[in-house]
Structure formats: C-alpha cells, structure tokens
Amino acid sequence: DVKVTQSSRYLVKRTGEKVFLECVQDMDHENMFWYRQDPGLGLRLIYFSYDVKMKEKGDIPEGYSVSREKKERFSLILESASTNQTSMYLCASSLVGGANYGYTFGSGTRLTVV
Amino acid sequence: DQQVKQNSPSLSVQEGRISILNCDYTNSMFDYFLWYKKYPAEGPTFLISISSIKDKNEDGRFTVFLNKSAKHLSLHIVPSQPGDSAVYFCAEGSNYKLTFGKGTLLTVNP
Numbered sequence: 001d002v003k004v005t006q007s008s009r010y011l012v013k014r015t016g017e018k019v020f021l022e023c024v025q026d027m028d029h030e031n032m033f034w035y036r037q038d039p040g041l042g043l044r045l046i047y048f049s050y051d052v053k054m055k056e057k058g059d060i061p062e063g064y065s066v067s068r069e070k071k072e073r074f075s076l077i078l079e080s081a082s083t084n085q086t087s088m089y090l091c092a093s094s095l096v097g098g099a100n101y102g103y104t105f106g107s108g109t110r111l112t113v114v
Numbered sequence: 115d116q117q118v119k120q121n122s123p124s125l126s127v128q129e130g131r132i133s134i135l136n137c138d139y140t141n142s143m144f145d146y147f148l149w150y151k152k153y154p155a156e157g158p159t160f161l162i163s164i165s166s167i168k169d170k171n172e173d174g175r176f177t178v179f180l181n182k183s184a185k186h187l188s189l190h191i192v193p194s195q196p197g198d199s200a201v202y203f204c205a206e207g208s209n210y211k212l213t214f215g216k217g218t219l220l221t222v223n224p
Contacts (some may be wrong), residue, residue, distance in 0.1 A: 004157070031210055040123070042216035043158070043203060050210070059213075090157055094210065103150075103212060105157030 003027075006091050006106040013113050019078040021109050023091030031094045032074035033103070034058075034066065036087040043090065049074055081113045117141050118206050120215035128223055133191040135218050137204035140185065146207040149178060149189050151200045152217070158203060162189070194222045 007022035025032065033048040035058075045058030047066040055066050063085060067075045074093075078085055088110050092103040119138045127133045137147070146165050150158035164171040164178045164187065171178050177190045191198055199222050205212040 009155075033211075035214075040216060042120075043205075043214035045211070045213070048211060092157075102160050102163075103158075105159070107157050108155070110155075 004091055004093055004104050004106040006089075006109050008109050009107065011109060011111045013078075013081050013111065015082060015113055017078075017081045017113075019081050019111070019113075021076040021078075021089055021091075021111070023074045023076070023106055024072055025074075025091075025093040025104070026072065027093060027095075027104065028071070029093035029095050029104075030071070032068065033092045033094075034064075034074065034076045035090045035092065036060070037090060037108075038087050046076065078111075081111075083113050085111065086113045087111060117213050118204055118215040120204060120218050122218050123216070124219040124221070126221045126223060127194050129196055130193045133189075133194045133198065133220055133222065135189040135191075135202050135204075135220065137187050137189075137215055138185060139187070139206055141206060141208070142182075142185070144206045144208045147178070147180065147187050148205045148207060148212065149176075150203045150205060150214075152203065153200050161202075163207075191220075194220075196222050196224050198222050 004025045034046040035043045049068045065077045090108045091106040094103045148163040149161040151161045152158040162176045180187045201217045203214045203217045205214045
C-alpha cells in the first residue's frame with residue numbers, strides 16, 4: 001500500500017525552538033507539498049518542491065523553510081517556533097503530470113507551540 | 115483574495131437524503147477541480163474530480179457539477195450515509211498545485 005508517512009502525529013515544542021517535521025513517501029513522486037490546516041482557514045500551502053533540491057514558496061512561507069535532499073523525503077523546518085505556528089501540518093505528494101492532480105496526503109502532525 | 119470559496123462552514127442532512135456542497139472560484143485558468151474528504155486526525159483523501167472541459171462527473175453516489183459561466187461547482191452525495199460525515203474541501207488545480215477552500219463540515223444524521 002503506497003503511502004506518505006509523517007514522522008510524528010503529535011508534537012509539543014517551546015517558543016523559540018527549532019522544529020523539524022519529516023515526511024517520507026514511497027511512491028517515487030516528484031512533487032511534494034507542505035500544508036497547514038487551521039479551523040476556519042482550510043488548507044494553506046506553505047512550501048512545495050518539484051524535484052530534489054528544488055523548492056518553491058507557497059502562500060504562507062514566512063517563518064518556515066524546507067529541505068529536499070532526497071526524492072522521497074521533504075522536511076519542513078520552523079526556524080524559531082512561535083505560538084501562532086500551532087497547527088495541523090499535512091504533507092502530500094503527487095506525480096508530475098499525474099492524472100487529476102491526485103495528491104496523497106500523510107496523516108498529519110499536530111504541533112503545539114507553548 | 116481567496117481563489118476558492120466554500121461559503122457554508124457546515125451542512126447537516128438526514129441519512130438517505132441528498133447532500134449538496136458548493137464551491138465558487140475566481141480563476142478561470144484551471145485544469146481540474148477536485149473534492150477531498152477529511153476525517154478528524156487523518157489526512158485528506160481524494161474523492162472526485164472534474165476537468166475544465168467537462169460539466170459533470172459521476173462516481174457512484176458522488177457527482178460533481180461544474181458551471182463555468184457562473185464559476186461555480188457543486189458536489190452531490192446521494193444517498194447520504196452517516197459515514198459521509200466529514201469535512202469536504204474543494205480544490206482548484208493548476209500548474210500541478212492545488213489551492214483549497216476553507217472546507218464544509220458535513221454531518222449526516224441517522
């Protein structure tokens with residue numbers, strides 16, 4: 001069964017900490033994405049990557065960075081965590097030219113910054 | 115400005131009846147619209163999509179209608195089942211990227 005795996009389901013971090021959220025996919029997908037989901041705001045794109053070592057800003061990149069050293073792994077980095085980054089973080093992957101833009105999502109990481 | 119709008123935060127229907135979820139959009143240059151379904155504590159899962167050259171797509175109990183002149187699409191679920199209770203997101207696809215709406219919480223009452 002193909003999947004996108006996010007390393008943690010729940011995380012609690014302190015304000016100012018550097019936080020790493022890891023995402024691994026086993027489908028050989030070229031595209032990978034990081035979204036955050038907040039009540040009343042839906043899913044908002046933070047960063048995405050079309051290929052290894054490539055990254056593009058999404059709609060809300062401030063306070064975040066990403067790393068894609070290998071095709072299967074896409075990491076989201078919170079350089080200095082703040083309370084307004086408390087959220088559900090969702091990783092997704094898709095094929096370039098894939099039919100219907102079919103994203104496969106991970107189960108999400110619920111991050112709480114205290 | 116929000117490109118994809120789901121103006122109803124929630125919808126409640128009786129089991130066996132029709133559920134209609136609506137979505138409005140502003141960008142005419144899209145390839146696909148998609149609907150995703152999300153249960154709490156899980157990632158969204160793909161439900162159904164429609165390309166820009168069609169006005170209807172059907173898959174079992176789920177049908178999506180696209181009205182390009184009105185820039186409006188809707189998802190019909192017939193008949194609705196309690197297991198359909200979830201948050202539904204519409205999403206616009208262009209340049210291999212999806213832009214999501216804010217979601218509609220559907221509750222199907224037994």
